[in-house]
Amino acid sequence: MSSSVEISPAPPVPQWAAQPDAASFDGQTEAWANLRRKGYAAFSRHGFPTTRMEAWRNTSLAHLIDIDFQLAGGDHNITQAQLKPYLLPDGPVAVLVDGIFSPELSATGGLPAGMTLSSLASALQAGDTSALAQLDDEQALDEYPFSALNLAHLRDGVWLNLQPGTQFEGVAQILVISTGSRPTVSFPRLLITVGENTQLTVLERYIHLGESPSLTIPETDILCQQSAVVEHLRLHDENGAGDHIGSVRAVLRRDSHLRSIDISTGRRLIRNDIQGRLAEAGAALEMSGLYLVDGSGHVDNHTRLDHIAPHTTSAQNYKGILTDTARGVFTGRVVVHPEAQKTVARQTNRNLMLSDKARVHTDPQLEIFANDVKCNHGSTVGQIDRDALFYFSTRGIDEETARRLLIHGFTHEVVATLRNAALRDCAESAIDGWLETAGLA
């Protein structure tokens, strides 16, 4: 008698996720090249994600496999004027074009002493071991295939660094552009390191210029030392042609505070793999997001927060508005480690469905290994409140205006947590812009 074990064939790896070619290592230091090889080895262990993997159960990448995305070279003919609509009236800005730092489009002068906003490749080229060390993260490589793939293709990016004691009152902007007269893939890397007793506000914004489809696979690392205070807004202005599979990794040291808000809008694929590590006592993390999805768009927020040290606090508030045949996914995992007594962790996910063909999957996961903690989570899926619509109508307000007020009201809770007024305005105009394109304004 013989028994047979069914072995599924390894799923195909698209050509754009194949091993980086040898030429791409030219001019890179040995340590840099080794880190990239480590990244690709980790990606190979994962394989290309399919819906058979638990973390990708509700998000299919099948439509991306056969697109002939080419690695873009960073050459471009973009002008300052083209970028104006996406920039704040003043403040420093670092511009990445298809993942490559563009000195001519960036404006990084006039920064306070102790603050740098510059090309990541320059630092790596110069053999800066601290930058290299920050990029090397075992847990990220073990859990996130696209974090590993991003590392494998590490060519350039932005490094925003604050020396201890540096307070920056303005808004540091990082504009990540994808271009293309042909389908392009890019792997931007954003490294944000803030020393002890620093304060920073960052706007990270993705835009797509060009007619061809693009795929952006970025990673943003935010590493907060003791008592750092950081506010971070991540906006996706890529139009319908730009798919996005991004990672955010935040590590918080003692008494540091990070508020990070993602606003994912549109009618395409956005996957956000968000990881937060509360590594030392007193760390506080607010991770929130809005996903406003129309057409056949698909937005997946996949969060994992680790409470490693005692007396740490996290709050997650993810809110979605879905219309047409849009899909939303929220998976929120909170792990409270055995040492992390007095943890406070709160998580909510609320969804407003504007169409009966839209769908949302919501999956909160709490894993608690400490006994003295306060953790709660809740998720809801609902429609526009008919009683509220009637109430507005009895005050003379037409249905369209009432809906707009209610939709703004739904998103307001997240936007209002931003302390910086310029970021709040950016968030509001992103929401208005989406309402307009989705035909809801």
Added chain:
Amino acid sequence: MLEIKNLHAGTGGAEILHGINLEISAGEVHAIMGPNGSGKSTLSQVLAGNDTYQVTSGTVTYKGADLLELSPELRAREGLFLSFQYPVAIPGVNNIYLLQAALNAIRKHRGEEPLDAIDFLELVRGRIKEVDLDEEFLHRPVNDGFSGGEKKRNEILQMLVLEPQLAILDETDSGLDIDALKLIAEGVNRYRSSERAILLITHYQRLLNYISPDKVHVLLDGRIVKSGGPELAVELEEKGYGWIQEELAEKAL
């Protein structure tokens, strides 16, 4: 101003109002009193245009036009106002946005320019004092986390800002302490004029100690069974609703 003739209405196939007849002229204050379940709130919701309720027969004429043909927002823009018994909480939408959107929708309908932010704020600041609320109240989400009394005062604030011609106050007195009740009564009394009409819907007589109605109607089981002057309210307070039911039973024999 308002003429209701033989109005039958209900919800989900069950009739609640079995032929209401009521006529209110400009300058008048009418009170409809009745026990729980008599159809008081159904009547107010039907007049405001809540489509949860269906009108099966009868007519309602408002300022000479067929009210039932108008959408709720057109009714409001034509000067009909309902102060809700249980106003809905709307998290995330600030009270001031609702007030401004409402006032400007009504002004536009009247062919008036929208008020700019400064003039609007000046108007609201004047009115909010009349209901003894703090200005900070305008920047709280509509009815979200308001106490029972705050919700009722907010309804009256909206009435004072929107200046309707026909105000229907549904159980505005319930859940109010005596000071709040007096305050709201004073606001309503100041609001009375020869061009405006008010319909008070209430379970208890106590509001009528402070707002003297021109006419009082008793609503029982979906019908107005008795109408009279202010003295009828006093009689109801003393004797309850039972004696009217007995009187009706005797007549039926």
